Amino acid sequence: MVLAVLILILSTAMFFFYFQTICQRILAKEFERDYFLAIVNANRLEFPSVRRAVEEFDSPVDYARFCMMLKCDFLALTYLLKNAANADHRYTLQDRLLMLYFQGIYFWLHIGHFLKLDEKSPILRLTSILQYFGNVVGLRVNSSGFKDLSASDYLLTL
Amino acid sequence: MGEKVLLSSLGYVGYVLEASLLVYLLRKGYARRLWEVVFYLVASLGLNGARYYTLHRYGLASPQYGYCYWTTDLLLVLAAFVVVSAFFRRACSENENMWRHVRLLLVTVLFLVLGISIISLSHHTGGIFTFFIIEFQQNLYFACLVLNTLLYLLVVKMEVADDRLGMLSCGLGIQFAGPAACLAFYYLTGGDPFARILTVFLLPLCDAGMTLTWFYAVARVPLVATVSRGARTDKIVTEGAVLHT
Numbered sequence: 001m002v003l004a005v006l007i008l009i010l011s012t013a014m015f016f017f018y019f020q021t022i023c024q025r026i027l028a029k030e031f032e033r034d035y036f037l038a039i040v041n042a043n044r045l046e047f048p049s050v051r052r053a054v055e056e057f058d059s060p061v062d063y064a065r066f067c068m069m070l071k072c073d074f075l076a077l078t079y080l081l082k083n084a085a086n087a088d089h090r091y092t093l094q095d096r097l098l099m100l101y102f103q104g105i106y107f108w109l110h111i112g113h114f115l116k117l118d119e120k121s122p123i124l125r126l127t128s129i130l131q132y133f134g135n136v137v138g139l140r141v142n143s144s145g146f147k148d149l150s151a152s153d154y155l156l157t158l
Numbered sequence: 159m160g161e162k163v164l165l166s167s168l169g170y171v172g173y174v175l176e177a178s179l180l181v182y183l184l185r186k187g188y189a190r191r192l193w194e195v196v197f198y199l200v201a202s203l204g205l206n207g208a209r210y211y212t213l214h215r216y217g218l219a220s221p222q223y224g225y226c227y228w229t230t231d232l233l234l235v236l237a238a239f240v241v242v243s244a245f246f247r248r249a250c251s252e253n254e255n256m257w258r259h260v261r262l263l264l265v266t267v268l269f270l271v272l273g274i275s276i277i278s279l280s281h282h283t284g285g286i287f288t289f290f291i292i293e294f295q296q297n298l299y300f301a302c303l304v305l306n307t308l309l310y311l312l313v314v315k316m317e318v319a320d321d322r323l324g325m326l327s328c329g330l331g332i333q334f335a336g337p338a339a340c341l342a343f344y345y346l347t348g349g350d351p352f353a354r355i356l357t358v359f360l361l362p363l364c365d366a367g368m369t370l371t372w373f374y375a376v377a378r379v380p381l382v383a384t385v386s387r388g389a390r391t392d393k394i395v396t397e398g399a400v401l402h403t
Binding site: 001003004005007008010011012014015017018019021022025026093094 | 274296297299300303304307310324325328329331332334335336338339342343345346370371374
């Protein structure tokens with residue numbers, strides 16, 4: 001009985017640990033250059049400024065504003081993932097997994113805020129996921145024959 | 159009816175994924191290099207084939223199908239244990255001394271799990287195909303999960319240069335953690351209908367999760383020459399490419 005309870009608790013914890021590790025390993029993929037910068041500039045995304053604010057300034061996290069900014073960037077980037085230079089207009093399994101991971105951390109951020117836990121670490125993780133999405137979109141735009149157009153010019157055609 | 163269709167679909171998706179990964183490995187010529195993965199996929203497909211044959215021959219409610227189901231499940235867990243052991247061997251390929259300790263640990267764990275399950279069986283005599291196998295499987299799944307976590311930590315700590323090994327280990331972790339948790343929940347609730355539904359749906363999902371992670375590891379993660387990171391030079395020759403570090 002005690003063994004079964006122990007197995008249940010530890011196995012559940014390890015399931016989430018492995019899920020997170022897989023996502024982190026995918027996010028650790030290095031791109032040749034920062035493709036996300038063009039996408040950020042073209043769409044006025046705000047996650048780099050959120051990350052800078054959390055990393056560089058030791059001020060309290062503006063929870064409500066940061067949540068809104070990250071959620072809006074997430075919606076914009078997932079739209080672009082599906083529609084920008086993507087002939088299938090479908091998410092890949094990798095995209096779906098990372099979207100699920102984003103939602104999971106976003107949910108955890110709310111719980112952490114409610115329980116007054118650390119908010120900076122989940123916010124930084126959310127920005128790293130958004131940066132990855134930005135890099136994927138940027139790479140696709142860059143390699144799909146629109147090199148004579150800037151990222152913003154291309155995105156305006158969508 | 160809907161539950162059955164969904165469950166069958168999940169099962170078939172899992173088999174198609176496993177078969178696709180097996181074909182991919184064979185076509186790319188990775189069969190020898192990743193023999194552990196090939197072994198597990200062949201075992202899984204073969205045992206599931208035997209299960210389907212029994213189902214169609216004897217029917218869902220037959221005792222033959224029950225025996226076959228639990229026996230093939232047990233063999234699959236044992237196959238997974240072999241895979242974890244082989245991954246340990248791969249991780250310790252540059253450290254024979256550590257491998258000797260790890261080998262002793264693996265054998266001890268297997269006999270410990272068997273011993274605990276037999277002691278438990280002595281309290282529930284007559285239930286070898288129900289109680290014993292479920293408990294043995296649950297314990298072995300959990301032991302494999304702990305061993306796999308140790309493996310993952312070993313890979314990270316020793317900075318094993320085989321980058322695929324970490325991802326393959328994570329895939330196994332998903333495969334072990336989900337079923338171990340479900341079987342423990344099923345055991346604790348005494349076969350509650352909710353626990354049963356959770357178990358039957360989560361098992362194929364974890365299976366598919368592992369296969370997809372392995373697919374990612376094989377297709378997307380470059381295989382780096384097996385030298386420790388400390389000994390890496392500025393350029394490491396990977397499969398057909400040069401990876402700058």
